[in-house]
Amino acid sequence: MARVAPVLSGIVRYGGLILLALGLVIWVASVSGLVALHMLIGILVVLALWLLALVYILAGSASLPLALGAFVVGLAQGVLGLTQERILPTTGHWVIQVAHLLLGLLLIGMGEMMTMRMKKARVAVAAK
Ligand code: HEM
Numbered sequence: 001m002a003r004v005a006p007v008l009s010g011i012v013r014y015g016g017l018i019l020l021a022l023g024l025v026i027w028v029a030s031v032s033g034l035v036a037l038h039m040l041i042g043i044l045v046v047l048a049l050w051l052l053a054l055v056y057i058l059a060g061s062a063s064l065p066l067a068l069g070a071f072v073v074g075l076a077q078g079v080l081g082l083t084q085e086r087i088l089p090t091t092g093h094w095v096i097q098v099a100h101l102l103l104g105l106l107l108i109g110m111g112e113m114m115t116m117r118m119k120k121a122r123v124a125v126a127a128k
Contacts, residue, residue, distance in 0.1 A: 005055050005118055011048035012111030015041055019104060027097060035085075042081050046074040049111055056114040061121055070110040077103045 022038045025031050053070040056062045080100055087096050 005052065005059075005115070008048045008052040008055065009111060009115040012045055012052060012108065013115075015045040015048065016104065016108035016111065019045060020108075023101065023104065039081060043078065045107070046078045049074045049107060052111060052114055056118060059118055059121065062114075063117065066110065066113060066117075070107075070114065073103060073107050073110055077107050 019038060019041055022034050022041070026034050026038060049070055053067040053074075056070075057064070057067050077100070080096070080103065084096050084100055087093070
């Protein structure tokens, strides 16, 4: 369990940053050819976040609201990402884009919070 957490955490952290960079290129330069790659990495990152939340719960002393929040945010980002091209396609699409960006940042942040809390718990156990 202790070995798998850093791998999942790395996928969420670096995959999330790659998604952010790809997303901004898609948005600013309208490069639609990158959308499929972005979606593929996005699904991977959401799955890694869910597994990380599961590992976090199984590691004991988890904050349940944080773990459940990660499941919900991952689901929301996945559903939004898979449907957002069809939501408000003409006017007001920027609102959906901003919501997607904010959910993405939240998703990366929740991965970081769970990782940090697991590290702290491991240090506390080692110090006993
Ligand atoms: C950490 C997770 C993610 C981050 C930081 C992120 C970031 C972004 C950003 C900044 C954009 C450009 C703005 C926009 O069009 O909304 C974008 C576009 C897009 N993303 Fe993501 N994304 C993430 C996850 C996902 C996932 C999981 C999916 C789908 C499975 C997805 C699908 C899309 C699609 C289809 C677009 C283009 C949509 C459009 O032009 O309206 N993204 N993403």
